[in-house]
Amino acid sequence: MTDNLNPSQRSKAMRAVKQKDSAPEKLVRSLCHQLGLRFRLHRRDLPGCPDLVFPKYKTCVFVHGCFWHQHLDCAKSKRPQTNAEFWNQNLDRNMARDAEVRALLSSLGWRVLTIWECQTKKLDILTSLVVTIPKTFRC
């Protein structure tokens, strides 16, 4: 992958990482609606401000872009070869933050489910993930 952005475009792109209401996120929400799973959006009182929160099942869901959050072994997560230092620093930082957020949430008793952008492209895969939300709930 080549990084064709100039420094200011690149920092703009980085800031857009945590954009609200991305298309994959909307897909996940509409599927949850269809399955009758009740959720809250972007609860700021929780670490990492999870994209969807299912209080009844004590489950937080993050819908992550494969590149920005570095989906392991995914073709979409390939790092750019130009400006490698910049990208490595930023992507490593994103990954470290994600790991920290997951640890914090689970220490608070939340289960964390990450749904990757590429998984939202196939309805059967996405459905198989979403249906685990109520199933794994333990009182």
Ligand SMILES: [Zn+2]
């Ligand atoms: Zn992926």
